[in-house]
Amino acid sequence: MKELFSKRSVRAFQPTAIEPDKIEIILKAAMCAPTTGSQNEREFIVVTEKELLKKLADVSPYTACVADAPLAIVLLANFDKVEFPELWEQDMAAATEKILLECVHLDMSGTWLGISPVAERMENVCKIFSLPENIVPFAITAIGYPLQKTSMDRDFDFSIVHYNEFKKA
Numbered sequence: 001m002k003e004l005f006s007k008r009s010v011r012a013f014q015p016t017a018i019e020p021d022k023i024e025i026i027l028k029a030a031m032c033a034p035t036t037g038s039q040n041e042r043e044f045i046v047v048t049e050k051e052l053l054k055k056l057a058d059v060s061p062y063t064a065c066v067a068d069a070p071l072a073i074v075l076l077a078n079f080d081k082v083e084f085p086e087l088w089e090q091d092m093a094a095a096t097e098k099i100l101l102e103c104v105h106l107d108m109s110g111t112w113l114g115i116s117p118v119a120e121r122m123e124n125v126c127k128i129f130s131l132p133e134n135i136v137p138f139a140i141t142a143i144g145y146p147l148q149k150t151s152m153d154r155d156f157d158f159s160i161v162h163y164n165e166f167k168k169a
Contacts, residue, residue, distance in 0.1 A: 063113045
């Protein structure tokens with residue numbers, strides 16, 4: 001799957017709006033991610049309004065790129081649906097990665113902006129959207145068509161791979 005090897009975090013986007021059908025495909029990809037015990041605790045806020053994007057850009061020192069993105073998806077966990085509270089973040093991480101891989105497949109890009117478990121960031125997102133207590137923010141993905149094409153040259157270090165046992169180098 002070429003998307004695995006060409007995915008790259010991008011923080012500069014063209015001002016082009018994302019087509020509604022592509023947003024739906026991205027959301028479907030996220031919904032295909034596995035969840036622990038099929039608890040399906042995920043919820044999403046699709047953000048395209050410029051004022052809301054600007055507010056999200058101020059959530060943390062690392063979210064500034066959201067202001068210039070045409071789309072952000074806020075990933076949330078609904079704790080009324082969480083049966084395995086020790087594993088909800090793994091479920092949300094799987095959905096986040098599916099979003100980013102689908103973006104690459106659609107000739108877009110994005111970046112994963114961590115919110116949980118940093119209390120201040122989580123509180124900021126809760127305030128922006130007036131979230132009820134059972135809805136917990138996990139991450140923001142800033143999405144768009146990249147401002148410039150980038151290549152993904154990466155060296156793979158197989159010295160970190162261990163077969164059948166851990167061998168200290």
